[in-house]
Amino acid sequence: MATAPRLERIDAYRWRVPKEGGMRTHGLIFADEGLIQDLEGDQAVQQVANVAHLPGIIGPAIAMPDIHWGYGFPIGGVAGFDEAEGVVSPGGVGYDINCGVRLLATPLSITEARPRLAALMDALYRTIPSGVGASRSDVTLQRRELEAVLRDGARWTVEHGFGVPADLEAIEANGTLEGADPGAVSDRAKERGKSQLGTVGSGNHFVEIGYVAETYDAAAAARLGLEPGRLTVFIHSGSRGLGYQVCDDSLETMVRASGKYGITLPDRQLCCAPLGSPEARHYWGAMNAAANFAFANRQLMAHYARRALDQVFGRDAAERTRLVYDVCHNIAKMERHEVGGEPRRVCVHRKGATRAFPPGHAELAPQFRDLGQPVLIPGDMGRYSYVLLGTEGAYRETFGSTCHGAGRRLSRHQAKKLARPRNITRELEAQGVLVRAATRDTIDEEMPEAYKDVSRVVNVVHAAGIGRKVAQLKPVGVVKG
Amino acid sequence: MPYRFFPHTGDAAVELEASDEPGLRAAGVAALRELLVGDSPVASESERRISPSGHDPAERLIHFLREVLYLYDAERFVPAEASPGGVRGEPFQAGRHRAIREVKAVTYHGVEVRRSEDGTLRASVVFDL
Numbered sequence: 111m112a113t114a115p116r117l118e119r120i121d122a123y124r125w126r127v128p129k130e131g132g133m134r135t136h137g138l139i140f141a142d143e144g145l146i147q148d149l150e151g152d153q154a155v156q157q158v159a160n161v162a163h164l165p166g167i168i169g170p171a172i173a174m175p176d177i178h179w180g181y182g183f184p185i186g187g188v189a190g191f192d193e194a195e196g197v198v199s200p201g202g203v204g205y206d207i208n209c210g211v212r213l214l215a216t217p218l219s220i221t222e223a224r225p226r227l228a229a230l231m232d233a234l235y236r237t238i239p240s241g242v243g244a245s246r247s248d249v250t251l252q253r254r255e256l257e258a259v260l261r262d263g264a265r266w267t268v269e270h271g272f273g274v275p276a277d278l279e280a281i282e283a284n285g286t287l288e289g290a291d292p293g294a295v296s297d298r299a300k301e302r303g304k305s306q307l308g309t310v311g312s313g314n315h316f317v318e319i320g321y322v323a324e325t326y327d328a329a330a331a332a333r334l335g336l337e338p339g340r341l342t343v344f345i346h347s348g349s350r351g352l353g354y355q356v357c358d359d360s361l362e363t364m365v366r367a368s369g370k371y372g373i374t375l376p377d378r379q380l381c382c383a384p385l386g387s388p389e390a391r392h393y394w395g396a397m398n399a400a401a402n403f404a405f406a407n408r409q410l411m412a413h414y415a416r417r418a419l420d421q422v423f424g425r426d427a428a429e430r431t432r433l434v435y436d437v438c439h440n441i442a443k444m445e446r447h448e449v450g451g452e453p454r455r456v457c458v459h460r461k462g463a464t465r466a467f468p469p470g471h472a473e474l475a476p477q478f479r480d481l482g483q484p485v486l487i488p489g490d491m492g493r494y495s496y497v498l499l500g501t502e503g504a505y506r507e508t509f510g511s512t513c514h515g516a517g518r519r520l521s522r523h524q525a526k527k528l529a530r531p532r533n534i535t536r537e538l539e540a541q542g543v544l545v546r547a548a549t550r551d552t553i554d555e556e557m558p559e560a561y562k563d564v565s566r567v568v569n570v571v572h573a574a575g576i577g578r579k580v581a582q583l584k585p586v587g588v589v590k591g
Numbered sequence: 592m593p594y595r596f597f598p599h600t601g602d603a604a605v606e607l608e609a610s611d612e613p614g615l616r617a618a619g620v621a622a623l624r625e626l627l628v629g630d631s632p633v634a635s636e637s638e639r640r641i642s643p644s645g646h647d648p649a650e651r652l653i654h655f656l657r658e659v660l661y662l663y664d665a666e667r668f669v670p671a672e673a674s675p676g677g678v679r680g681e682p683f684q685a686g687r688h689r690a691i692r693e694v695k696a697v698t699y700h701g702v703e704v705r706r707s708e709d710g711t712l713r714a715s716v717v718f719d720l
Contacts, residue, residue: 152600153701179600181700181717205696205719242690243664302665312693313720351664354695354719358657361699365650378649378699518600522692522720551629551691591693 115159117146123574127155127171132374133162138170140513140574145175145566148519157184160376164189165384166196168449168456172508174463175570176517176562180204182379185462188511190447191385193455197373198390199382200364200397202459204440205357207397208404209348211486212281212436213497213583214412215335216343216419218427220321220586223341226422227319231544231587233418234317238411240591241548242312245305249410256304260292263402264409264436272413273433279475281436282465282483285405287443291395295352296359299396303352303403308410310347312552312591316491317415318344319587323494326579330481334434336497336581343415343431344495344583346488348440349404356400360393385457394442401441408436434497435484437464439514447509458509466500466512466577485577489516489564491545491556491590492538495583496568503575512577516564522555529554544587552590593618603694603718608711612648615704615714617673619656623694624670626718627663631688633671634681641677648704652714656697695719 117139118126125146127137137158139146149155154177161171161183168190177186182201191197216223223230239246251259259266264285267273278284310317322340325331336342349356364381367373367389375381383389412433420428442459449456467474467483474483483500504510520528534557535545547553571577593614595606603626607618624633641658645651659678662668667683683690696719704714 151598154600179602181602181698181719185601201700205698242693243667298661298665313695354664355661358696362654365699377701379701381699521598521600522603523596524598549689549691551689555692 115155117155123570127159129162132376133159135162135167136170137162137173139173139177140570140576141175141177142570145570148562149177152179154179154184158187160380161187161189163376164191164197164199164380164382165373166192168192174513175567176462176513176515178517180461182377183459183461186513186517187461188459188463188508190456190458190509193385193444193457196385196457197382198385198393198442198457199380199459200357200360200393201379201381202461203357203397203442204461205354206348206440207353207356208401208438209440210404210408210436210438211344211346211488212408212412213434213486214343214415214431215434216341216427217430218341218423219339220341221339223423227587228544230319230418230422231546231589233421234415234589235546237414237418238308238310238317238589240310240312240589242591244309244311244591246308249308250305251307253300256300257292259307259406260295260399260402261290262286263405267406267409272410277409277412277433279477280433281405282438285409285436287398287401289394290398290402292399294392294395295356295399299352299355299359302355303350306350306352307403307407308414309350310411310589310591311350314556315347315591317411317589318491318585320344320495320583320585322581323584324582326581330499331581333481334484334497334580335432336434342583344488345408345411345415347407347411349400350407352403353400356396360396363389364393397442401438405436435486437486439464445509456509458511460511462514463511464514465510466498466504467510468500468502468505485512487513487515487564487568490558490561491585491588492541492543492558493563494565496564496579497581497583498568498571498577499580501575501578504577508576512571513567516561516567518560519562520560525557525560526554528559529557543585545590547590556590594622599717602720605716607714607716610711612651612712613673615652615712616643616655619652619716620659620670620673620678623656623659626694627691628669628688629691633669633688635671635679636681638674638679639668639677649702649714652704653697653699653702653716656716660694660697692720
């Protein structure tokens with residue numbers, strides 16, 4: 111492995127990775143001094159430099175303050191590519207295509223919900239399958255239905271009674287990405303996905319019950335239905351096995367394509383193809399289809415979360431539970447941005463990063479037009495999560511992107527070692543967080559100390575102007591795989 | 592042991608060591624089995640055929656491990672060991688095997704197969720978790 115690249119401090123929240131060797135541009139990392147120190151000993155900064163080698167990159171290779179060592183792009187990586195000269199790279203999207211989060215606001219307060227919280231957690235655990243290889247026997251899709259999900263995303267789910275039309279207005283891209291080609295998704299991927307719609311999976315995915323603990327902009331929080339004390343449902347999942355297989359299938363093709371188009375790569379996982387090439391078009395069709403599957407997956411889980419609320423708190427509580435927002439974390443999209451004062455179409459890769467469009471952006475639904483796009487930042491299962499709004503600063507500096515989470519601090523092995531003599535479930539329950547999980551292994555690997563304090567990450571994006579804090583949520587119950 | 596996990600913040604990284612390519616595949620299967628089912632007993636009951644393909648040893652290794660992972664994920668076939676024709680193992684049984692975590696993929700990140708002066712082959716592989 112190469113020696114770690116140099117870092118130059120620009121200001122309190124920005125660091126430059128100078129352009130060296132085969133880099134076509136510099137790297138730009140948003141972080142404070144402490145977060146930069148956390149990167150010592152891993153390859154995340156090298157990965158920022160690697161991304162800067164890719165053809166057609168516009169502006170710097172960017173990393174958010176939750177940056178950590180991934181594969182190909184770092185987690186927390188953002189890069190824009192020119193429509194004519196740039197590339198698309200599956201390593202810039204990741205295996206879990208459209209991994210993302212959605213937040214629901216219930217009409218209940220934490221005070222009235224707390225006495226029946228255990229029953230709610232049991233109901234969620236029963237209605238939303240979690241864990242390794244989780245599948246649903248009640249929603250197994252026939253081939254034609256699966257292809258409709260891949261084409262239409264969350265819209266298919268709502269049309270089939272899983273949710274209400276208003277949900278679609280509160281989803282990035284209204285829950286359906288254009289350009290999806292179900293025919294570009296392999297039979298293997300379809301086989302892996304057909305019984306996984308509506309399942310949370312394992313690892314860092316979750317369904318979490320929380321409440322609004324603090325607001326930083328009371329008026330904006332109220333507009334989003336996030337008054338202090340309000341009970342919330344947070345869902346984190348993606349395209350499950352279908353998306354992993356789409357990425358896997360594309361890599362062999364892209365390794366060949368990189369050679370065919372004379373693209374020199376510092377890491378094979380960054381394999382890519384020019385945006386207009388047949389290889390890129392094929393991946394684009396399959397990636398958007400997998401992203402639509404993920405939107406439908408989170409929509410279906412939200413439907414079952416409402417059903418759990420109905421079982422415990424009654425129909426009125428379920429019907430008045432509304433979607434605050436749903437955002438992608440892992441995606442590549444064609445977007446219009448201003449580059450050097452000129453409007454340009456840019457292929458923006460976000461891998462472990464969130465779109466954060468500012469007030470007034472034409473792609474936002476009318477109810478968000480004057481506020482800016484809601485941005486959902488989950489933390490760990492013991493501390494807190496945040497709701498932010500997109501800003502002009504993000505639009506100018508990061509292709510309208512911001513952070514996506516806390517970022518891991520410990521490897522899974524280190525976390526398990528630390529957790530072994532302890533009972534993390536009991537510790538969390540003592541803190542007021544009820545845990546429902548398929549195995550102890552996931553709880554240990556996902557223990558709160560395994561993550562950075564998400565407030566450090568959020569405070570950096572807020573101070574740097576690439577996100578604006580609106581509310582803090584605290585967890586009271588979590589379903590883990 | 593022919594494999595050793597080394598610290599990786601987000602995912603799982605392993606270094607494999609063997610005298611030849613089949614040995615690397617065997618070490619890779621052992622590491623993947625540990626990630627998937629820990630120390631659960633896995634019998635070499637039946638074989639699934641896999642023909643490793645790729646232009647170099649690294650590509651062949653990754654291709655082989657991806658196929659093993661696909662068999663586990665799509666068919667619930669738990670790998671026990673690499674065999675000359677592919678991989679041997681048995682169907683997943685809830686009481687016998689402990690599904691520890693989801694392995695999303697075998698990545699190409701930083702993969703290379705190196706031969707040291709004493710002839711040993713070494714490869715590092717990152718699994719996406």
